[in-house]
Amino acid sequence: MANEAWTVKRILEWTRGYLERKGDEHPRLSAEWLISDVTGLSRVQIYMNFDKPLTPSKLDAMHDAVVRRGRGEPLQYVTGEMPFRHIVLHCERGVLIPRPETEVLVDAALEGVDAATLTFPAILGEVPEPAQDKAADENAEGASPFGDVSAEKGEALVEEGAKPAAPAEPPVLVEPGCRVLEIGTGTGCIALSIASERPGTRVVATDLSPQAVALATRNRDALGLEHAVTVVEGDLASAVDPELMGTFAVLVSNPPYIPSAVVPTLPQEVIGYEPGLALDGGEDGLDVFRRILELAPRALLPGGMLCCELFEDNVGTAAELVRAQSGWASADVREDLTHRPRVLVAVREE
Incomplete structure (x- = not known):
């Protein structure tokens, strides 16, 4: 047995048992994820390559990964990546790990994007049709050199010596799509999902953490979304171009929302590895949300949408804060994947 090769099957079973003894809630899933990361095999391919032995270098890498996971380090930090919706993101210690519940927040934000896209000309400004000359339409082949021949006989068509009218200013062309502002981007999971799932959308993503900004930028570049997403470092919207304020169709955020006592x-x-800055929302968990709510009327277009992920015990209070502030047409609370109240969706009056 001592000389038995460490095949994929053998390492899978050993890792599962080891992690189970260490208290991992999903030891087999963790084992599959670690093996997949070390070997490059998909979870399906793992079971098609049970007899494949691991090389010494891969065994060393697997040993390090299992030890880290056994100590309680999140899988996303051990493997350095995390699937989220339709994309895969790099993850690292110091930046909050995306949660499945946040996918519901993205769904809400996409609704706001879709609503803005459908009413895009009304919201962001129409390009006017060029003026039509009725007489030219009616007599296109024989246009009169004297101007409007429909004028009454003897009526002055152009005053003698008068300067010709200046040509109309060209219409301002509005770039197709709509703008989204994300506050507290972390890995960039929300901003990058929106940009990838709704081509043409322009997203500005902010974060107070330089490490988060650097990571979100790397994730953006890896996904080829440089043209669609701008990542800036700053508190809330302090680093956002002032000219963009008031042009956003959606303001979305997953701010720190856990009450300090919780x-x-x-x-x-979670608390042993993930950044407290991204978790602690103050006494009632709404410190950052209140600041976002104060900012929202200046950031959003008329009819724009505010979407925030919050704590199940304070999201209802957040909705009441919105209703107490003038200028909002609605404020609703939505459930997450586990049917807990989680996402606040509020719409500005038009």
Whole structure:
């Protein structure tokens, strides 16, 4: 047995048992994920290559990964990546790991994008049709050199010595699509999902953390979305071009929202590895949300949408704060994938 090769099957079973003893809630899934990362095999290919032995270098890499996972380090930090909706993101310690619940937040933001796209000319300005000359239409082949021949006989068509009318200013062309502002982008999961799923949308993503800004930028570039997403470092919208304020169809955020007293009760896998800056939302968890709510009327277009992921125990309070502020047409709370109240969706009056 000592000389038995460490095949994919053998390492899978050993890793599953080891992680189960270490208290991993999903030991087999974790084992599959680690093997997939080390070997490059998909989860399906793992089961098609049970007899394939691991090379010494891959065994060393697997050993390091299993030890880190056994200590409670999140899989996303161990493997350095995380699938989210239709994209795969790089992850690293110091930046919040995307959660499946946040996919519901993206769904809400996409609704705002779609609504803005359908009413795009009304919201962002129409390109006027060029003026039509009725007489030219009616007598296109024999246009009169004297101007409007429909004028009454003897009526002065052009005053003698008068200067010809200046040509009309060319219409301002509005770039197709709509603009989205994301506050607290982290890995960029929300901004990059919106940009990839709704081509033509322009997203400005901000974060206070230089590390998060750098990571979101790398994820953006890896996905080829440089043309669609701008990542800037700053508090809320402080680094956003002032000329863009008031032009956003959607303001979306997954801010710190855990009440301070609740943070110490979170799993060690969370509070031991993920940044407290991205978790602690103050006494009631709404410190950052209140600031976003104050900002929203200046950032959004008429009819624009505010979408925020919040704590199940404070999202209802957040909705009441919106309703108490003038200028909002609606404020609703939506459930996450586990049917807990999670996402606030509010729409500005038009």
